[in-house]
Amino acid sequence: MSVRENIANNIVTTLQAITSPVAVKYVTREPFAFDKLSNAQFPAILVRSAGENREDSSLGGSITQRMATIDYELVCFVKGSVIDTARNNIIEAVEEGLDVDRLRGANALDTQITNIEIDQGSIDPIGGVIITVRVLYQYTRGTT
Structure with missing residues (x-):
């Protein structure tokens, strides 16, 4: 398996394990219709x-050794009586969860959140956040 695939899998596993300040219920790399999720599948x-x-x-x-910087977009969907608080909680949960192992299981050199975008209420009653995560890694050509 490639280093970039190992990193992506590590991110999914890490997000699935988050329990504080909110427990993440559903994490996938496959696109889904957020409006079809049950309340129990949020965030x-x-x-x-x-x-x-x-x-x-x-x-x-x-x-040749190569350096790579890859971005992952974490498209987060939340639901709650106070959407702004729900968005803030998922941002905090993701950042704290990813910071536990910034080396992504020894596959990366560093992990950083570089950008956060908010939906501004456009998908109400669900809140949306896109968190951009940048991962720096090194690999040997031919083993990506």
């Missing part, structure tokens, strides 16, 4: 790969 998170930058970090032909 829900869709993990999707986004852009990636790569560059050589050493010379050596086919055994």
Whole structure:
């Protein structure tokens, strides 16, 4: 399995284990219709790969070490009587959960949240947050 796939799987596993300040109920890498989820499935998170930058970090032909920075978008859906509080709770939960292992199970060099976007009430009565997570990793060419 590739390093980038290991990182994506680690993010999913990490998010599934979050219990505080809110327990994450549903995490997947497959798109889903958030309006079809039951109340028991909130908060829900869709993990999707986004852009990636790569560059050589050493010379050596086919055994060249490469550095990569990949972004993952965590599309979070929340429900509650106070949507803004629910959004804040999922942001805090995700950040604290991912900070426990910033090396993503020894597959990465660093993990950082770089951007947070809020839906501004456009999908009411559900709240939405997109959290961009940037992961820096190194790999050997041919083993991505």
